[in-house]
Each structure stands twice: as structure tokens, then as C-alpha cells.
Amino acid sequence: MSLTYVDRLLYFWFKMSAGPYNYSYIFKYIIIGDMGVGKSCLLHQFTEKKFMADCPHTIGVEFGTRIIEVAGQKIKLQIWDTAGQERFRAVTRSYYRGAAGALMVYDITRRSTYNHLSSWLTDARNLTNPNTVIFLIGNKADLDAQRDVTYDEAKQFAEENGLMFVEASAKTGENVEEAFLETAKKIYQNIQDGSLDLNAAESGVQHKPTQPGRTNLNNDSQTNRDNCSC
Amino acid sequence: MELTPHVQEKLHAGHKLTAVVEAGLVQDFIKNTRVVALIEVASTHVKQGGEQALLIFQTARVPVHSAIDLSIEQVIAVDTNLKCEIDTSSLDVDTDVLVNITSGKVRLLFEMPFSQRTNAFVSEILRAAEVVSKRRGPPPEFAWLQPYQKSSTSSQDPASPGSAPTTADTLDGLGGDAVSLGDVSVDICQNLSSTYPDPANCNTENSSVHTENERSPDLGVNRHSIATGLSPTPIAARESHIRYQMAMREDAYTDIQEFTVFVGTWNVNGRSPTVGLAEWLAVDAEPPDVYAIGFQELDLNTEAFLFNNSPKEQEWLNAVLNGIHPKTKYRKVRLVRLVGMMLIVLVQEKHLAYVRNCAIDTVGTGIMNKMGNKGAVSVRLDLHNTSICFVNAHLAAHQEELERRNEDHDCIFQRTCFHLNITSNSPPKTIKDHEHIYFLGDMNYRINPCDMNIREVASSGEFKLLLQHEQLTQQKNAKRIFHKFKEGNILFKPTFKYDVDSDEWDSSEKARQPAWCDRILWYGDSITQLEYRSHPQLQISDHKPVSAIFMAGIKVVDTRRYRRIYEEVMKKLDKLENEFLPQVTIDTTEIILEPVKFYQSQTKYLTIANTGQVPVQFEFIKKLNDVTYCKPWLSIRPYSNFITPGEKCDVSLEVLVDKQTAAQLNSGVDQLYDILVLHLEGGKDLFITITGDYERSCFGSSINALVHMNKPFRDVPVAKLIDLESKQPKELSEMPYAVPKELWYLVDHLHSHGLQVKGLFTHPGLQKEIFEIRTCLDEGVEHQVLPGSVHSVAEALLLFIEALPEPVIPYSLYQAALDATPNFSLCKEVINKLPDYHRNVFEYLMAFLKELLNHAEDNTLDANTLAHVFGSVLIRESSAVAGSSDRRNQNQAIERKKQTFVHHFLMND
Known part of the structure; x- marks a missing residue:
């Protein structure tokens, strides 16, 4: 018996403390970058809070989802993790369309993956809308001893190209959450200041306005109760 | 799908099926199909009619084909414990409706389609529950459910061993295929155990380990369920489940904190507060956390009675505020008054921030069930995470009105209804929807006449003797009223009726017998009564005030743990959502x-x-x-x-x-x-x-490229092949052939071996031989001999011509060729326009075909047949045009034109 009203109670407690928890937006993300930079591991770390030690090469496009909160708004992230192999490049380009956020990943221990960033960036710029938030992630920050790309040069690259940037580690989880959340915050900010038009087909954002709940079933129980005669 | 006959078959004689529905039983994060039936026993089988119960069936198949598919999983009696609530907070109209069915500790959550059928089914349950709530006399026994409860062993519900009502036991499958159902019931136990998480587990800091352990049983795909198509499906309404999961884990993020609650009641007989109330409200050393102070007969004026307007309200409120414990500050939560009944709820200032969702209601049970001279005024609130309800009642007076008092009691419980305006979606709450209930007031129950001098005994302090004859105690023991409520031992003199301004028993003509009219009862697990007393010092009324001090365990949310568990639930849902992605x-x-x-x-x-x-x-x-x-x-x-x-x-x-x-x-x-x-x-x-x-093969190569190949096709380097096929080849043979040598081999072979063969070009070749011929042509023909039968060679020839990327009559001349068909000279003009090698090929083929016709007697060929066969391969429409529209109707005409074109060359010079 007690659980019923505990349930109710919590619901109200919840409503007051956490706001409505139906998500209001869906943001589409893509993760791009060379093969083996750890794109899938970043996604896995973000959705499952776990490191996938021997993650096979992605042959295709993985899909993951998580609900986050930005400025009290529940946002559902739909994340497309693309195959990094060069031979799939032409195919993975199909997935850029309609992305609200693009996480562009390189491996700090392999310079070649950093050198290819401009080519990835070109694709990202050409194939997404101008408001797509591009976030640069230098992955494998835990392998500092094998570092092949300095933080400063990557930071400079990011600044020159107007990208957000962190070094992260899918293994330790360091900055992983931040990268995904900061991207969402930026997208949300773009919505708030009107620079991202939600009506545009390729904004990568779906708004889910909360609808009034249905009450007719409920009214039924109400009626029964009121009919009481004593 | 019609469930009714199958379910009906499972019922015992005399039991009627009222309603049935198929629903998804939510277990942890997964739902499994169940059939839920509401059944009723015929009134001849039990003392009082209207006993109903819910049967929850597992089903071996969806949809249900026969009664054998169904086995009873649970039997839930429709008694006063049963609650059926619809979760209306789900915002998405497309999703299913969540229906909560609770009875004692058994709690089932169903997803049902948002449909008329569901609506009707829930209405039936609510109706059944209402019938029970209005029932008088002893509660039903539900003995008729015994046959469904094959083994009445203790409940399998791990959260409440033994404490669950006996009617809500989980049962083994009845009849049916017991062996195959074994898997399912094990699964259910696992699911149930994870639905009621062990609070000890939740408290461990290492949440991920805990999550893992909990996950493992129900995520494995159950082979049996796959085989029967009953595999679990993910739940639909995410938000409701967050709430559900959080409620299930409440113990893990709340701590019980002791709060002292002062509850007081006083029938003031219409008097004004001419004395201070501290002797009633502030006699304890420490200030209580919460005050609930109820008055009756605050105002006996007709004005108050008819218009519910009384200056006494403010007078008494002031008196209360002046009389409460001076050690700390209090804030008023709510004041509610109906005529003479008034209830004031105060909390210490520091607690005010944790008081939420306050609501009041009043119920008048006087004349016409409307007038407020009798009835109750109530306040409900949530203090931290515990719901509390205070009811201040004034029931019917007079010794002989026992039944009226009982009815007033029933009416108050049935009609009190709090509307929380925090969200229009939430269903209203009744008194019984609260975890803690304090019921106070002038209940007016008297002491039945007995062979004692009530006044003497009442004065002597031998209360035990008198209480045996006390109506409220008797009615409560008979379970007629205050079911499941508790009352402390009465160790004080009856509080009624005194001469005003004295401690003397009523000396008026009526000479009322003393009675414990003024009482305080409570409901709730974590409440202990510390004091239960009267305050005879206050003499202004014919009643003495009564008060009680309670130690109430209030659930206080630990924000840090709450957040963590909330995150955990969210994470788990996210994880599940990912796991329920197609894989x-x-x-x-x-x-x-x-x-x-x-x-x-x-x-x-x-x-x-x-x-x-x-x-x-x-x-x-x-x-x-x-x-x-x-x-x-x-x-x-x-x-x-x-x-x-x-x-x-x-x-x-x-x-x-x-x-x-x-x-x-x-x-x-x-x-x-x-x-x-x-x-x-x-x-x-x-x-x-x-x-x-x-x-690569000569088949599919162009005439222009092939004529420049002096070597067998296979020996030509790929680069050269690609070059020759390009628009402007860099390197051409100095001595190109007039026609492709492959064509020559094919034609020559037929010329040598096929002129006299009957059915040439009409008899099909063999696929295998055609492949051999292709290989032979590509690799170089030795001794001018091709493998296979002449029919295969003939078909290879046609295939060779058809595979030419540019037909013999090039695409550019396609329309011209069709247009030229009425006239041979026009056709010749078209041929003159052909590129050199194409014209060579055309003329070479025509010469060969004419030669064939010369042997028509042997090979039985005729010009029409040959013209038709060759016309279709020599003159081809580019596939881009052919595919552009449906030309099926024109096809025959076009084919005829192609035939006519070639026919001209066969019949004329």
C-alpha cells in the first residue's frame, strides 16, 4: 500500500527538484576521425561508463543514445559513431547530414591522425550545416609518455578553426563526459540565442514540446469516487 | 483476439468473469505479456455478495489460442487494500497507459494499450474496489479463491515474507504444460527480486558492481521465451519508470529521522478562549516539530452554521499561537474550518521548506450530508518524503446514535478528497493514500450502560473496567471502524461531560454520563505514541482537551544519495535503451x-x-x-x-x-x-x-576495340583494353581487322558446320558450352575450331552481338533505322551512315544470313525468323531511353520495325 503514495510523492518531489524529466530535445551527433583513434571507445565510455579494451574496428556506423541535462532541460543525444577506415569514407559521408554536433577525434600518440584533421574538418564543414558544433578531441590522453602531438599545437589548430577542444581518455573517462556535454551546451546555447533554426531540416535538433497529459481515464476514477453516497 | 472464452474455461463453477484484458507486466525494465481477469463469485457461494478478485495469468502463447496456454500466476483479492491507479503523467499519447495494481506489498505495474477496453477494465476494478469499500460488517474472507491458490504457502514476494496478505500469494502454474512453464516462473522470480532491490545492496558505494549483479538475470535472452514468441519487449514510458524505479529504491536514499508530532483536540463548546492554552499545548519540555490542533464546537452560532463565517476562528488561532511552545518559532501550514470544526497545522520554522503539497478538505455529515455541524476537516501534507494526513472529526452525538457515528466515520473516509493543484494530472488523494494518518476529534462514542456506576468508576481511575463497555473501543475491535488504526492506552479520566469552569461531572437535568468523546488515533508504521493525556486544568468547556505526542519516523531524502541513485537509474535506462537497440x-x-x-x-x-x-x-x-x-x-x-x-x-x-x-x-x-x-x-x-x-571478355567489348586486337583477347594487357575502349584510343593497331576476329570465328564456324543444321538460331544452345566458347574466343581459337554444338555457337554469336556496348546500328541511328523501315533505300542510307567497322559487321552478317537462307531447305530457316532474331540484337534502344517510360505497348510495333529493317537486306540486294 505504501509504495503507491511513495511513488506519487516522489513524483512531486521530483517535479519540484528536477523539473519535468521528459526530454525536450533530441540532438544528433556524429563522431569522426581516423581509424583507431578511439571513436567507439569514447561512445562506449559515454553511454556505458566503461572502457572497451579490445574494441573491434567499426565496420559501419554504430548508434548510441543517452539522456543528459543542460540548463534543466532533458536532452536525448543520438550519437552516430562512424567507421574510420579510409575505404569507408565515401559511405560515412552520408551520415554527416543533419548532425547538430560533430566530435572530431585524433589520437595524441599518432601524428598521422592529427595531420588528417584538416581533411575531416573539410568534410564536416561541407556536409553539415553552418551551425553544427564541431568539437575536437585528442584521445588517449592517458598515454602521455607516447605523446606525438602536443596539447598546444592542437589547441592552436582548434582556435584557428573555431573548434572547441579537449584532450580526453576513453580509457580513464577523463574529459569524455565534458566533451559530449560541452557540445550539447553549445548547441543549446545556439538554440537559445536563435542562431540555430530548429525548423531547418538539417539542424540536427528535434524539439519535443511537452503535451498536456491525458486525463480521461483518470476522470473516470474521479467520478466513481464522487458518486459515493453515505 | 477473444480472450473471454479461454479465461472462462479456467474458472471454477459459480465464478463469473467480469472483465479481461491483455497487458504487459512490467518487471524491472522489461514487460512480459499477462492476461488479467477480474472475476466475481456468485452471491450464493458466500455470505455477502460482490466478492471479486483479480487473476493474473501467464500465457504460453500470444495471442492466446486456448485455455491451456494460460496458467495462474497470482491471485489478488479485491479487498480494501487493493488499489488501482492509472499513471496519467505519461505525456506521450501514443504510448501505453501504466496501470498500478497494489495490494499490500504486492505491487504490479502493467502497460496496457490506450484503448476503450483498458478504460472499461480499469473502471470495472475501480467499481469492484468501491463495492468493497462500502461494504458493512466483517471483511470478506475470500475462501472461494482457495481453488486458484493451489499451494497456499508463504508469499514468494521476497520483500515481505509473511507480511503480505494471504490472498496475494504468488502461485505455481496451474495445470497446463508444467515443464515448459518452469523456465518462465524462474525468470519471474528473478525479475521480482530485482524489482524489490535489497536496500542493503543499494547502500553500497560501489554502485556499478551492484548494477551488474542485478542486471544479469533478466538480460539473458530466455530460450523458452524466444521459442514461444514471448520474448520481453522494452518498456515504453520511460519517465514513469524512472519514477517507479526511484520509488522502489526509496530506502536507499532516504534516512528515517524522528520528528515529534503534537496532536491535540478540544471541543470548546462555543466558548471564547478566555484562558491561555499553554497548559494544553506547551506542557512538554521540548517543543514538538509539528502541531496539529483540532477544535470542535468552536462556534455554536446560527451565523456560523449557515454561512460558515465566524469571528471565533481568529480568536482561537491567536490563542493557539500564544499558547504553543515558546522555545522555538512555528509557522502555520494550513488552517481549515467548517462551522465549528477547525484544524490548525503548524511546523517549526526550520521545517517549513520541507513541507510540500499541502491540501485541505472538509466533509459535512450533518443534515442532508451537507451541513457542517458534524463531519471532518482535514489537512494533508508531505513532510520531507513522508505523506501525512490530519483529520479532525466531530461525529454524531448522543448515547444511542452509535450507528450514525459509524456512518459518519465511513463517510469521512470515503468523501475526504484532496486535490493537489501542483499538476492537473495527478489523481486526487483520499485519507488512506497517506503513510501517516492522525485521526483526532470529538468522536462522541459513549460508554454503554452497564452494571457499574459509570461516574464513580470514571472518577476512581479504574478505566480498564469502563473501557470494556466503551463504544469506540468495541467498534474498533469488531473491525467496524478505524481498521488498522491504533490508539494508545487511555490513562485519563473521561473528558466529557463536565460542568463548565469546573471538574465536576455534568450536573444539568440531562446528567450526561461521562465518556471518552475526545480521542486521537493514528495509522502508520513508524509512529510511536509517547503521551496520551487530557488537560483537566482547562475548564472553560464541558469537554477537557486531549493531546498526544508522537515520535514519527519521517523519510528524509539524502540529496547526495538521491542524486547518485537517480543517476544510476538513468544510466541503467540509458544502458537498457542501448541494449534494446537492434543488434x-x-x-x-x-x-x-x-x-x-x-x-x-x-x-x-x-x-x-x-x-x-x-x-x-x-x-x-x-x-x-x-x-x-x-x-x-x-x-x-x-x-x-x-x-x-x-x-x-x-x-x-x-x-x-x-x-x-x-x-x-x-x-x-x-x-x-x-x-x-x-x-x-x-x-x-x-x-x-x-x-x-x-x-574481361571480348563479350561486352566494342567492335572498334576488338578490330584493333591482333592477339587473343586474354593476351591484351588491361591498360591497352581500357585505352581501346576509351573515346580516343592512343594506340591503335596498324592493321585492324575488317570485323572483330571473334565474330569471324563464330560466323566461320557456323558457315562450316551449321548451314545445313535444322533449327539453327531457333534451337537453344547449352549454357556450359556457351561459357566454353566464350573462354575459347578470349584465349585464342586453335585450329579454327570452337567447342560445343552449332546451336551453342549460334547463341554465342547472338550474345556477342547483343553484348556490344554500342550496337551494330549505333544508338545515335536507332530512331533513324526505325523510321527508315518502310523503304529499303532509306534503310541503305542508314547503313551508309554507320561507322566503318559497324558497317563491315552489318554487311558481313547479312551476307552470312543470306547464305543461310540459301540452305533453307536443310536448315528450314526463313527470312522472317532470321530478320526477327537479328533485328532485335542489331538494333537496340539505349537502356537509358528504354527504362524511361513504359513502352510495353509499343514494343511489338518496334520489334516488327526492327525485323522489317533486317528483312529488307535479306530479300534485296
Whole structure:
């Protein structure tokens, strides 16, 4: 018996403390970058809070989802993790369309993956809308001893190209959450200041306005109760 | 699907099926199909009619085909404990409705479709519950449910061993296929145990370990459930489940804190507060956390009675505020008054921030059940995480009005209804919807006449003797009123009736007998009464005030733990959402073809296995800028299909380089390479790479290229082949042939061996021989002998001509050729316009065909047949045009024109 009203109670407690928890937006993300930079591991770390030690090469496009909160708004992230192999490049380009956020990943221990960033960036710029938030992630920050790309040069690259940037580690989880959340915050900010038009087909954002709940079933129980005669 | 007859069959004689519905029973994060039936026993079988119960059936099949599919999982009696609530907070109209069915500690959550049937079913349950609530006399025994409860052992509900009502036991499957059902019931136990998490587990800091342990039982795909198509499906209404999960884990993030609650009641007989109330309200050393102070007969004025308007309200409120404990500050939560009944709830200032969702209600049970001279005024609130309800009642007076008092009691419980305006979605709450209930007031129950002098005994302090005859105690013990409520031992003199301003018993004419009219009862697990007393010092009324001090365990949320558990639940839902994404494994992502030869098909297989939890709809989809999902030389069957969890689907990939695709491959424009995108609806995409080498062939090569090849086709380097097929070849042979040598071999062979063969060009060749002929032509013909029968050679010739990327009559002259058909000279003009080698080929073929006709007696060929066969391969429409519109109707006319064109050359010079 007690659980019923505990349930109710919590619901109200919840409503007051956490706001409505139906998500209001869906943001589409893509993760791009060379093969083996750890794109899938970043996604896995973000959705499952776990490191996938021997993650096979992605042959295709993985899909993951998580609900986050930005400025009290529940946002559902739909994340497309693309195959990094060069031979799939032409195919993975199909997935850029309609992305609200693009996480562009390189491996700090392999310079070649950093050198290819401009080519990835070109694709990202050409194939997404101008408001797509591009976030640069230098992955494998835990392998500092094998570092092949300095933080400063990557930071400079990011600044020159107007990208957000962190070094992260899918293994330790360091900055992983931040990268995904900061991207969402930026997208949300773009919505708030009107620079991202939600009506545009390729904004990568779906708004889910909360609808009034249905009450007719409920009214039924109400009626029964009121009919009481004593 | 009609469930009724099948369920009816499961019922015992005399039991009637009222309503039945199929629903998804939510267990942890998964739902499984159940059949829920509301049944009623005929009134002849029990003392009092109207006893009903819910039967929850497992089903071995969906939809249910027969009664054998059904086995009883739970029996829930419809008694006063049963609650059925609809979760109306789900915001998405498309999702199912969540229906909570609770009885004692048994709590079931169903997802039901948002339909008329569901509506009707829930209405029936509510109706049944209402019948029970209005029932008088002892509670029903539900003995008739015994047959359904095959084994009445203790409850399997791990959270409440022994404490659950006996009518709500979990039962073994009845009848049916007991062996196959074994799997399912084990699964259910596991699910149930994870639905009621062990609070000790939740408290551990290492949440991820805990989550893992909890997850493992129900995520394994149950083989049995796959076999029967009953595999669990993910729950739909996410938000409701967060709430549900959080409620289930409440113990893990709340701490019980002791709060002192002062409850006081006083019938003031219409007097004004001429004395201070501290002797009633502030006699304890420490200030209570909460005050609930109830008055009756605050105002006996007609004005108050008719218009509910009384100056006494403020007078008494002031008196209360002046009389409460001076040690700390209090704030008023709510004041509610109906005529003479007034209830004031105060909390210490520091607690005010944790008081939420306050609401009041009043119920008048006086004349016409409306007038407020009798009835109750109530306040409800949430203090931290505990719901509390205070009811201040004034029941019917007079010794003989016992039944009226009982009815007033019933009416107050039935009619009190709090509307929380925090959200219009929430259903109103009744008194019984609260965890802590304090029921106070002038109940007016008296002491039944007995062989004692009540006044004497009342004065003597031998209360035990008197209480045996006390109406409220008697009625409560008989379970007529205050079911499940508690009252402390009465150790104080009856509080009624005194002469005003004295401690003397009523000395008026009426000489009322003393009685404990003023009482305080409570309901709730974590409440202990510390004091229960009267305050005879206050003499202004004919009643003495009564008070009680309670120690109440209030659930206080630990924000840090709350947040963590909330995150955990969210994470788990996210994880589940990801796990419920369609998942497949494919046996290979790289398909490597054996060398592909012209016109020789090759089939590879791809096995797609659904290794996820949900059915998968797959489809091969187009890539960006592509028109089709695969290259034209490939065909995929099926390219789209549905796979249930645990099942596989074999997909065949057939590669066939035919006359349409050969030229592109020959010229290097296309390669045998494709990346297929296998899309799972609502999920990920997989890429499948298909690669192979095409063995180039003279078939599919152009006339212009072939005439420049002086070597066998196979010996010409690929680069040279590609060059020759290009628009402006860099390197041409100095001594080109008049016609392609391959054509010459074919024609020469027929000329040598086939002129007299009956059925030439009408009798089909053998595929295998045609392949041999192709290989022979590509690798170089030795001794001018081709393998196979003349029919195969004849067909190879036609295939060779048809595979020419540019037909003998080039596409550019296609329309001109058709237009020229009425007139031979016009046709000749068209031929004159042909590129040199094409004209050579045409004339060479015509000469050969004429030669064939010269032997018509032997080979039985006629000009019409030959013209028809060759017309269709020599004159071809470009595939771009042919595919552009439906030309089926015109086809016959066009074919006739092609035939006529060739026919001219066969019959004329």
C-alpha cells in the first residue's frame, strides 16, 4: 500500500527538484576521425561508463543514445559513431547530414591522425550545416609518455578553426563526459540565442514540446469516487 | 483476439468473469505479456455478495489460442487494500497507459494499450474496489479463491515474507504444460527480486558492481521465451519508470529521522478562549516539530452554521499561537474550518521548506450530508518524503446514535478528497493514500450502560473496567471502524461531560454520563505514541482537551544519495535503451568473389543473425548520391526482412555480369567493388564490402576495340583494353581487322558446320558450352575450331552481338533505322551512315544470313525468323531511353520495325 503514495510523492518531489524529466530535445551527433583513434571507445565510455579494451574496428556506423541535462532541460543525444577506415569514407559521408554536433577525434600518440584533421574538418564543414558544433578531441590522453602531438599545437589548430577542444581518455573517462556535454551546451546555447533554426531540416535538433497529459481515464476514477453516497 | 472464452474455461463453477484484458507486466525494465481477469463469485457461494478478485495469468502463447496456454500466476483479492491507479503523467499519447495494481506489498505495474477496453477494465476494478469499500460488517474472507491458490504457502514476494496478505500469494502454474512453464516462473522470480532491490545492496558505494549483479538475470535472452514468441519487449514510458524505479529504491536514499508530532483536540463548546492554552499545548519540555490542533464546537452560532463565517476562528488561532511552545518559532501550514470544526497545522520554522503539497478538505455529515455541524476537516501534507494526513472529526452525538457515528466515520473516509493543484494530472488523494494518518476529534462514542456506576468508576481511575463497555473501543475491535488504526492506552479520566469552569461531572437535568468523546488515533508504521493525556486544568468547556505526542519516523531524502541513485537509474535506462537497440551479427563484412566471368553468375551468402533483444527489421540502403542500394551487377535477396531475436536470415548476393554491365567493367568505368550499407531500423548500420576480379571478355567489348586486337583477347594487357575502349584510343593497331576476329570465328564456324543444321538460331544452345566458347574466343581459337554444338555457337554469336556496348546500328541511328523501315533505300542510307567497322559487321552478317537462307531447305530457316532474331540484337534502344517510360505497348510495333529493317537486306540486294 505504501509504495503507491511513495511513488506519487516522489513524483512531486521530483517535479519540484528536477523539473519535468521528459526530454525536450533530441540532438544528433556524429563522431569522426581516423581509424583507431578511439571513436567507439569514447561512445562506449559515454553511454556505458566503461572502457572497451579490445574494441573491434567499426565496420559501419554504430548508434548510441543517452539522456543528459543542460540548463534543466532533458536532452536525448543520438550519437552516430562512424567507421574510420579510409575505404569507408565515401559511405560515412552520408551520415554527416543533419548532425547538430560533430566530435572530431585524433589520437595524441599518432601524428598521422592529427595531420588528417584538416581533411575531416573539410568534410564536416561541407556536409553539415553552418551551425553544427564541431568539437575536437585528442584521445588517449592517458598515454602521455607516447605523446606525438602536443596539447598546444592542437589547441592552436582548434582556435584557428573555431573548434572547441579537449584532450580526453576513453580509457580513464577523463574529459569524455565534458566533451559530449560541452557540445550539447553549445548547441543549446545556439538554440537559445536563435542562431540555430530548429525548423531547418538539417539542424540536427528535434524539439519535443511537452503535451498536456491525458486525463480521461483518470476522470473516470474521479467520478466513481464522487458518486459515493453515505 | 477473444480472450473471454479461454479465461472462462479456467474458472471454477459459480465464478463469473467480469472483465479481461491483455497487458504487459512490467518487471524491472522489461514487460512480459499477462492476461488479467477480474472475476466475481456468485452471491450464493458466500455470505455477502460482490466478492471479486483479480487473476493474473501467464500465457504460453500470444495471442492466446486456448485455455491451456494460460496458467495462474497470482491471485489478488479485491479487498480494501487493493488499489488501482492509472499513471496519467505519461505525456506521450501514443504510448501505453501504466496501470498500478497494489495490494499490500504486492505491487504490479502493467502497460496496457490506450484503448476503450483498458478504460472499461480499469473502471470495472475501480467499481469492484468501491463495492468493497462500502461494504458493512466483517471483511470478506475470500475462501472461494482457495481453488486458484493451489499451494497456499508463504508469499514468494521476497520483500515481505509473511507480511503480505494471504490472498496475494504468488502461485505455481496451474495445470497446463508444467515443464515448459518452469523456465518462465524462474525468470519471474528473478525479475521480482530485482524489482524489490535489497536496500542493503543499494547502500553500497560501489554502485556499478551492484548494477551488474542485478542486471544479469533478466538480460539473458530466455530460450523458452524466444521459442514461444514471448520474448520481453522494452518498456515504453520511460519517465514513469524512472519514477517507479526511484520509488522502489526509496530506502536507499532516504534516512528515517524522528520528528515529534503534537496532536491535540478540544471541543470548546462555543466558548471564547478566555484562558491561555499553554497548559494544553506547551506542557512538554521540548517543543514538538509539528502541531496539529483540532477544535470542535468552536462556534455554536446560527451565523456560523449557515454561512460558515465566524469571528471565533481568529480568536482561537491567536490563542493557539500564544499558547504553543515558546522555545522555538512555528509557522502555520494550513488552517481549515467548517462551522465549528477547525484544524490548525503548524511546523517549526526550520521545517517549513520541507513541507510540500499541502491540501485541505472538509466533509459535512450533518443534515442532508451537507451541513457542517458534524463531519471532518482535514489537512494533508508531505513532510520531507513522508505523506501525512490530519483529520479532525466531530461525529454524531448522543448515547444511542452509535450507528450514525459509524456512518459518519465511513463517510469521512470515503468523501475526504484532496486535490493537489501542483499538476492537473495527478489523481486526487483520499485519507488512506497517506503513510501517516492522525485521526483526532470529538468522536462522541459513549460508554454503554452497564452494571457499574459509570461516574464513580470514571472518577476512581479504574478505566480498564469502563473501557470494556466503551463504544469506540468495541467498534474498533469488531473491525467496524478505524481498521488498522491504533490508539494508545487511555490513562485519563473521561473528558466529557463536565460542568463548565469546573471538574465536576455534568450536573444539568440531562446528567450526561461521562465518556471518552475526545480521542486521537493514528495509522502508520513508524509512529510511536509517547503521551496520551487530557488537560483537566482547562475548564472553560464541558469537554477537557486531549493531546498526544508522537515520535514519527519521517523519510528524509539524502540529496547526495538521491542524486547518485537517480543517476544510476538513468544510466541503467540509458544502458537498457542501448541494449534494446537492434543488434545483429553478420558472418562476414568482406565478401570476396571468385573471378567473375561474363554471363556466369556467382552467388555468395551472408548470414544475418539477430543477437539482440528486440526484433530487427533490416534493409540494404542507398548511399549518399546513389540511385540504388547496390551496383547493377549485384542482386540481393532479400534486400529487406524481419528477424526475431535469436533467429537468422540468409541473404543471397548474386553477381552477374551481363551484357548491360560488362561494357562498364571492360572499360574500367566500373569495378567489381561495392560497399553495401545494411541498415537496422532504429539502430546502427553495418558496411559489407564486396570485391572481386572481373575476367574481361571480348563479350561486352566494342567492335572498334576488338578490330584493333591482333592477339587473343586474354593476351591484351588491361591498360591497352581500357585505352581501346576509351573515346580516343592512343594506340591503335596498324592493321585492324575488317570485323572483330571473334565474330569471324563464330560466323566461320557456323558457315562450316551449321548451314545445313535444322533449327539453327531457333534451337537453344547449352549454357556450359556457351561459357566454353566464350573462354575459347578470349584465349585464342586453335585450329579454327570452337567447342560445343552449332546451336551453342549460334547463341554465342547472338550474345556477342547483343553484348556490344554500342550496337551494330549505333544508338545515335536507332530512331533513324526505325523510321527508315518502310523503304529499303532509306534503310541503305542508314547503313551508309554507320561507322566503318559497324558497317563491315552489318554487311558481313547479312551476307552470312543470306547464305543461310540459301540452305533453307536443310536448315528450314526463313527470312522472317532470321530478320526477327537479328533485328532485335542489331538494333537496340539505349537502356537509358528504354527504362524511361513504359513502352510495353509499343514494343511489338518496334520489334516488327526492327525485323522489317533486317528483312529488307535479306530479300534485296
